[in-house]
Amino acid sequence: MIDSTNTSNVSSIFSNVKSKFSGEKMNKLAMSFILPALGLAFFVLLWSLVAKNIDTSLGQFPGPSQVASQASALWQEHKAESEKAEAFYKRQEDRNAKRLAQDPSYEPKVRVYTGAPTFFAQIWTSLYTVSVGFVLASIIAVPLGIACGLSKSVYAALNPIIQIFKPVSPLAWLPLVTMVVSAVYVSDDPLFSKSFVTSAFTVALCCLWPTLINTAVGVSSIDKDLINVSKVLRLKPLAHVITIVLPSSIPMIFTGLRLSLGIGWMVLIAAEMLAQNPGLGKFVWDEFQNGSSNSLARIMVAVITIGIIGFLLDRLMLLLQQKVSWDKSVELR
Amino acid sequence: MDIDNHLELTQVGMKFPTPKGDFVALTDVNLRIKKGEFISLIGHSGCGKSTVLNVVAGLYKATDGGVILDNTEVNEPGPERAVVFQNHSLLPWLSVYKNVELAVKQTRQGRNKAEMRAWVEHNLELVHMTHAKDKLPSEISGGMKQRVGIARALAMEPKVLLMDEPFGALDALTRAHLQDSLMEIHAELGNTVIMITHDVDEAVLLSDRIVMMTNGPSATIGEILDVDLPRPRNRITLADDPAYNHCRHEVLSFLYEKQRKVENVADHQKKRESATEEKAKDASSAA
Ligand SMILES: Nc1ncnc2c1ncn2[C@@H]1O[C@H](COP(=O)(O)OP(=O)(O)OP(=O)(O)O)[C@@H](O)[C@H]1O
Numbered sequence A: 001m002i003d004s005t006n007t008s009n010v011s012s013i014f015s016n017v018k019s020k021f022s023g024e025k026m027n028k029l030a031m032s033f034i035l036p037a038l039g040l041a042f043f044v045l046l047w048s049l050v051a052k053n054i055d056t057s058l059g060q061f062p063g064p065s066q067v068a069s070q071a072s073a074l075w076q077e078h079k080a081e082s083e084k085a086e087a088f089y090k091r092q093e094d095r096n097a098k099r100l101a102q103d104p105s106y107e108p109k110v111r112v113y114t115g116a117p118t119f120f121a122q123i124w125t126s127l128y129t130v131s132v133g134f135v136l137a138s139i140i141a142v143p144l145g146i147a148c149g150l151s152k153s154v155y156a157a158l159n160p161i162i163q164i165f166k167p168v169s170p171l172a173w174l175p176l177v178t179m180v181v182s183a184v185y186v187s188d189d190p191l192f193s194k195s196f197v198t199s200a201f202t203v204a205l206c207c208l209w210p211t212l213i214n215t216a217v218g219v220s221s222i223d224k225d226l227i228n229v230s231k232v233l234r235l236k237p238l239a240h241v242i243t244i245v246l247p248s249s250i251p252m253i254f255t256g257l258r259l260s261l262g263i264g265w266m267v268l269i270a271a272e273m274l275a276q277n278p279g280l281g282k283f284v285w286d287e288f289q290n291g292s293s294n295s296l297a298r299i300m301v302a303v304i305t306i307g308i309i310g311f312l313l314d315r316l317m318l319l320l321q322q323k324v325s326w327d328k329s330v331e332l333r
Numbered sequence B: 001m002d003i004d005n006h007l008e009l010t011q012v013g014m015k016f017p018t019p020k021g022d023f024v025a026l027t028d029v030n031l032r033i034k035k036g037e038f039i040s041l042i043g044h045s046g047c048g049k050s051t052v053l054n055v056v057a058g059l060y061k062a063t064d065g066g067v068i069l070d071n072t073e074v075n076e077p078g079p080e081r082a083v084v085f086q087n088h089s090l091l092p093w094l095s096v097y098k099n100v101e102l103a104v105k106q107t108r109q110g111r112n113k114a115e116m117r118a119w120v121e122h123n124l125e126l127v128h129m130t131h132a133k134d135k136l137p138s139e140i141s142g143g144m145k146q147r148v149g150i151a152r153a154l155a156m157e158p159k160v161l162l163m164d165e166p167f168g169a170l171d172a173l174t175r176a177h178l179q180d181s182l183m184e185i186h187a188e189l190g191n192t193v194i195m196i197t198h199d200v201d202e203a204v205l206l207s208d209r210i211v212m213m214t215n216g217p218s219a220t221i222g223e224i225l226d227v228d229l230p231r232p233r234n235r236i237t238l239a240d241d242p243a244y245n246h247c248r249h250e251v252l253s254f255l256y257e258k259q260r261k262v263e264n265v266a267d268h269q270k271k272r273e274s275a276t277e278e279k280a281k282d283a284s285s286a287a
């Protein structure tokens, strides 16, 4: 009698444990997969419903299906264009080889293919530009931020400049940067095009501030005891920065870098639209000016692409932080 | 070099500037410490013990008077006055070994690589921490961290070892362990030690002299008690020793009769409570 109740107790506990365990697993699955998928599905549904009811001068607002078909159309165009380019280079090579066979003293001419840049070429241009601008800004902002965090005097001197320029919209900078670049950056055989330099500088100007401010805050809030350790050990300034300052402010530096990269990416698209500099922003603007029945769907493809790339850039920074940070246990968001 | 004038605090005073005018923390602190002496600083919370220690360490600059170590004035921190901080202050991104190695590298004194390595390992051995040398500070218990902090300080081969409540955050068992280790190390190396403590038993067990401080503001040295107990000392046999109990009684009566302080009890309680986290970890690692 006692025995049987015991076993039933045990088995009920066991099944409890089991259901709890599988419940946890389910929960994890729901959190990481089912719920996000549900959210997306709901959004797509809402989008297609709303899109049907919006009429613009360029026709109906594109729903998910039009956007998908335009995405594949853009891919086809890209493939066709790269085939054309390949054919062009092949023809050129053949021609040069032939001329060389007839006349060994002939110097082969190599021309660059000049087709209109495709959507994917524009993506590449934008990514390249934002990386250069961001890296440039970080190279300036991190050391400057460390200096601000270490020295109250440096901070006092730089603070007004930071506070005034931080809230300036990139679009206000753009005309100035454009004029300065075209005045200063003159060379017969420029390594980079002027439009690229303008975009990258504009991005850099806006990327500076979050990194600078967060680095300064991170550095100035280092544990006082650790600073005392450094003093007792008489660490030289450089050793102090490398062994104490950098490791303890890595999380704040990365918070700043991620903010900067996010801002930089947004700024770049706007700058490309305004200045007609090559990149995704120009693609959007060209499609808008073009005004065909497919334009809106193609712009929507660009919008989604811009979003996904922004997201991936942020993830990339997170991965980098995980690699660099000494504290692997912190949850990174 | 005069052995009696190893470390000298002369008319040391400390004023902290505050919005409501200067706060006088210390006045007229005079103390002469012999080479190899073990000194405890005891007094109620907030009386200025840490301030004295920081002045000797060079982390604070005394506003009056000064400190002289072996005939040179102390005016900046340095490894010849190593500090063991209350909350260990190990660099969390460096392993136990690397933490000690950093101190050894800074004070290498012509050692080559192999000698440095041996010296790091020797100091870890002194505090019985060789087994965890590749762990990060976050992976070891509070008592172990404090051991490493002591090893790091010892590795600098300091003339004076300064300890600010080194065992304050530890449970009684771990604390007794570390006290014994410290006595062994002191017997072996003969460093001059200044240790702040709130624990009367700890002060009597470890010290050659106990410096008792009056309550702040304007705190100063109230009494100095010579602890004339033979070394090596054993906490169990001392428990029934009349001389030991006399010393305890002297310190207790100074603290609780002559320098009675009521309002700080609550303060103190808070401090101890914040330390319970560490204790829990220690207890589990002891098991
Ligand atoms: N940087 C500072 N600025 C202003 N006042 C200070 C400063 N440091 C310490 N004090 C004051 O000086 C007095 C002595 O402080 P101290 O830290 O030396 O006390 P303590 O004896 O070490 O106390 P505890 O036992 O709680 O550690 C306290 O009243 C404190 O408020």
Ligand SMILES: [Mg+2]
Pocket (backbone or CB within 6 Å): B049, B050, B051, B164
């Ligand atoms: Mg203190």
